[in-house]
Amino acid sequence: MASIKEIAKLADVSQGTASMVLGGKGDQYRISAVTQQKIVEAAKQLNYQPNISARRLRSGGETVLPIIALFWSLDVRTALINRFLHGLQRAFHSLEQEYELLIQPYVGNKLCEVNSLLTGTRYNGAIIANPTELDEQFLEDASLHVPIVLYQRSSDKYSSVKVDSFKTGQEVAQLFASRKHLKVGVLVPEVSSNAIQLRLQGFTDKAKELGLELSEQHTLYADFSEKGGYDAIHRLLEMEELPTAMFSISDQMAVGALKALHESGRKVPDEMELVGYDDDAITKFTIPALSTVHLPVEEMAEACVNLLSDLMQYRSHEPISKLFESCLILRSSCGGSE
Amino acid sequence: MASIKEIAKLADVSQGTASMVLGGKGDQYRISAVTQQKIVEAAKQLNYQPNISARRLRSGGETVLPIIALFWSLDVRTALINRFLHGLQRAFHSLEQEYELLIQPYVGNKLCEVNSLLTGTRYNGAIIANPTELDEQFLEDASLHVPIVLYQRSSDKYSSVKVDSFKTGQEVAQLFASRKHLKVGVLVPEVSSNAIQLRLQGFTDKAKELGLELSEQHTLYADFSEKGGYDAIHRLLEMEELPTAMFSISDQMAVGALKALHESGRKVPDEMELVGYDDDAITKFTIPALSTVHLPVEEMAEACVNLLSDLMQYRSHEPISKLFESCLILRSSCGGSE
DNA sequence: GTGAAAGCGCTAACAC
DNA sequence: GTGTTAGCGCTTTCAC
Numbered sequence: 268m269a270s271i272k273e274i275a276k277l278a279d280v281s282q283g284t285a286s287m288v289l290g291g292k293g294d295q296y297r298i299s300a301v302t303q304q305k306i307v308e309a310a311k312q313l314n315y316q317p318n319i320s321a322r323r324l325r326s327g328g329e330t331v332l333p334i335i336a337l338f339w340s341l342d343v344r345t346a347l348i349n350r351f352l353h354g355l356q357r358a359f360h361s362l363e364q365e366y367e368l369l370i371q372p373y374v375g376n377k378l379c380e381v382n383s384l385l386t387g388t389r390y391n392g393a394i395i396a397n398p399t400e401l402d403e404q405f406l407e408d409a410s411l412h413v414p415i416v417l418y419q420r421s422s423d424k425y426s427s428v429k430v431d432s433f434k435t436g437q438e439v440a441q442l443f444a445s446r447k448h449l450k451v452g453v454l455v456p457e458v459s460s461n462a463i464q465l466r467l468q469g470f471t472d473k474a475k476e477l478g479l480e481l482s483e484q485h486t487l488y489a490d491f492s493e494k495g496g497y498d499a500i501h502r503l504l505e506m507e508e509l510p511t512a513m514f515s516i517s518d519q520m521a522v523g524a525l526k527a528l529h530e531s532g533r534k535v536p537d538e539m540e541l542v543g544y545d546d547d548a549i550t551k552f553t554i555p556a557l558s559t560v561h562l563p564v565e566e567m568a569e570a571c572v573n574l575l576s577d578l579m580q581y582r583s584h585e586p587i588s589k590l591f592e593s594c595l596i597l598r599s600s601c602g603g604s605e
Numbered sequence: 606m607a608s609i610k611e612i613a614k615l616a617d618v619s620q621g622t623a624s625m626v627l628g629g630k631g632d633q634y635r636i637s638a639v640t641q642q643k644i645v646e647a648a649k650q651l652n653y654q655p656n657i658s659a660r661r662l663r664s665g666g667e668t669v670l671p672i673i674a675l676f677w678s679l680d681v682r683t684a685l686i687n688r689f690l691h692g693l694q695r696a697f698h699s700l701e702q703e704y705e706l707l708i709q710p711y712v713g714n715k716l717c718e719v720n721s722l723l724t725g726t727r728y729n730g731a732i733i734a735n736p737t738e739l740d741e742q743f744l745e746d747a748s749l750h751v752p753i754v755l756y757q758r759s760s761d762k763y764s765s766v767k768v769d770s771f772k773t774g775q776e777v778a779q780l781f782a783s784r785k786h787l788k789v790g791v792l793v794p795e796v797s798s799n800a801i802q803l804r805l806q807g808f809t810d811k812a813k814e815l816g817l818e819l820s821e822q823h824t825l826y827a828d829f830s831e832k833g834g835y836d837a838i839h840r841l842l843e844m845e846e847l848p849t850a851m852f853s854i855s856d857q858m859a860v861g862a863l864k865a866l867h868e869s870g871r872k873v874p875d876e877m878e879l880v881g882y883d884d885d886a887i888t889k890f891t892i893p894a895l896s897t898v899h900l901p902v903e904e905m906a907e908a909c910v911n912l913l914s915d916l917m918q919y920r921s922h923e924p925i926s927k928l929f930e931s932c933l934i935l936r937s938s939c940g941g942s943e
Numbered sequence: 944g945t946g947a948a949a950g951c952g953c954t955a956a957c958a959c
Numbered sequence: 960g961t962g963t964t965a966g967c968g969c970t971t972t973c974a975c
Contacts, residue, residue, distance in 0.1 A: 268669060268670075270952060271952070271953065272953095280962085282952095282953085282954095283954075284962075296961090302961080307919070311919035319726065319728060320657075320662040320951090320952080321662050321954090322953055324662055324951090325953045326724065326726060326953080326955085326967085331606060331656055331658070341694065352710060353679070369707055369708070370707070370708035388657065388661040390657060492886065525892070526890040548832075551831070552863075556864075579654065580649075581648060618946085620970095621947075621972095622944085622945055625971090655968085655969080656967085664971085669952095
């Protein structure tokens with residue numbers, strides 16, 4: 268990457284002059300058109316890109332706030348990022364210390380390729396959301412000096428904010444048992460995610476314990492999308508035996524599932540009850556309205572910022588884990604009236 | 606903001622030592638426990654936050670890539686950010702020059718408060734999405750030296766990528782006319798957005814031209830959300846005269862509208878046809894599936910990056926406007942079979 | 944074990 | 960109009 272020094276040299280002017288021109292202040296300082304032209308030419312030729320850090324260091328002055336990065340994985344459907352961001356906003360308002368927020372998208376399983384985590388040269392602290400199991404492994408193995416808070420994951424090494432995913436799975440099984448179902452099924456997003464594994468495990472364990480029949484073929488893995496849920500239900504409907512209740516470990520997939528059931532003429536909840544996960548805004552408006560596991564995303568986002576802020580201000584040392592309660596929201600698709 | 610110099614002074618050590626300790630390399634350089642303790646104490650007391658720019662400048666070395674910022678407003682529903690990010694990813698893969706991506710959330714009408722736009726101290730170029738009319742005004746008036754591309758907005762000053770929003774509105778009116786509707790209505794998100802204004806204008810103008818009746822009371826403004834659409838339809842259903850087709854200028858609102866219509870027992874499309882906007886993933890899976898105006902979000906995102914990259918590499922000077930075609934997707938809710 | 948000093952790339956104040 | 964120079968805050972090398 269060419270520096271301004273090289274531009275100056277190539278254009279045969281001083282560094283200061285080059286800086287003025289490239290900073291758009293050529294006219295203001297009355298640099299001659301010819302010189303300006305020469306400088307821009309040189310910049311173009313060397314594909315000059317200003318070094319933002321240097322510029323900021325020099326002219327930042329008072330306004331340098333500590334930076335908090337939010338790592339959000341790109342592959343998983345971003346349905347919840349909106350709610351998360353709103354929680355962050357709220358937290359920032361209530362804190363004394365001001366921060367800059369920077370969202371760092373990353374690709375699942377490739378967290379290790381984000382160098383800034385190791386070098387600590389982009390932000391003062393980070394919240395990491397949606398790491399895959401490989402990403403989690405990377406985090407455990409790495410020794411990062413940037414304060415970090417994990418969202419919806421556990422760790423001995425880092426602070427974290429989460430709900431008891433296992434328990435939420437159990438609760439859905441319990442709900443199905445209390446509603447006298449005998450055969451149940453589950454729709455699992457095909458992604459590497461500890462939280463999802465735990466939800467599934469909680470559900471299957473509890474189902475077994477309560478004598479609910481959950482056959483292997485009724486454990487349907489599918490793409491983490493509406494289409495995934497839709498296709499999975501179509502696969503299900505070709506089987507001889509059907510469950511009477513399904514747990515979809517994602518609202519999006521449940522939306523696809525509802526559609527597939529509707530198309531096949533199978534009534535929800537009469538012939539099949541359905542429970543989703545997340546409490547996405549859409550769930551109130553599906554037909555029928557979708558029962559779901561409410562995730563206190565906004566509150567958890569707030570807690571992430573608060574924990575991170577404490578870490579960054581040296582107010583805490585040992586990793587702290589903050590557990591939130593989630594609850595079942597019953598709507599028409601299973602046990603509710605609305 | 607305290608600097609490492611002050612920490613060193615307070616702890617009565619040299620700057621270098623302080624740096625080592627605070628950078629987590631105290632043990633590596635065998636700084637005594639006492640000294641380390643003193644330094645950390647001092648940092649804590651002065652709430653030391655490392656200046657990221659300085660750190661990066663010093664230790665960045667080779668890996669400093671030019672930074673592209675994506676400005677995304679927080680208030681508007683972020684439904685489309687996912688698709689946009691995927692488009693960006695694709696564009697980054699196909700370019701020679703590598704970039705860092707940074708997402709800068711902002712609050713509608715408050716774009717002017719994002720100082721970095723004026724100072725140019727955070728990124729080398731920016732894509733600005735969802736500005737309100739006030740934000741657009743700010744952009745027109747300001748003189749920014751950072752290369753900028755506007756998404757879905759027009760400007761004489763900046764490059765932009767968009768579809769002809771006015772035309773899309775017209776096309777929906779045309780569709781309604783061709784389907785022999787006489788009375789039509791429209792659901793408008795209550796946000797300040799030039800694109801939405803144009804869609805509305807196109808629709809109303811064309812409706813008038815074609816002799817479709819669009820009364821003032823059937824032009825319903827509501828919150829940009831499922832609930833907004835839901836509430837608006839409930840208001841509508843209390844009126845004496847009803848339209849037989851509605852244009853919802855957002856898929857989310859259309860989802861709420863479908864729910865409200867379903868609850869009232871009014872059949873879509875038989876008694877009321879409905880067309881949404883955006884072609885959100887959900888539209889294929891609503892009941893019935895939603896006709897909608899397809900927005901080539903991914904392609905536009907890609908174009909944004911390409912335009913911006915050209916600007917940043919001095920390959921173009923004059924603002925360039927890139928127009929994309931959108932098209933109507935007909936599904937069951939209006940004119941389609943699927 | 945710790946201090947002193949150089950220098951990352953840039954901008955701005957001051958020469959001339 | 961343009962060149963020279965200081966210094967932003969940090970890390971790291973070298974000296975002792």
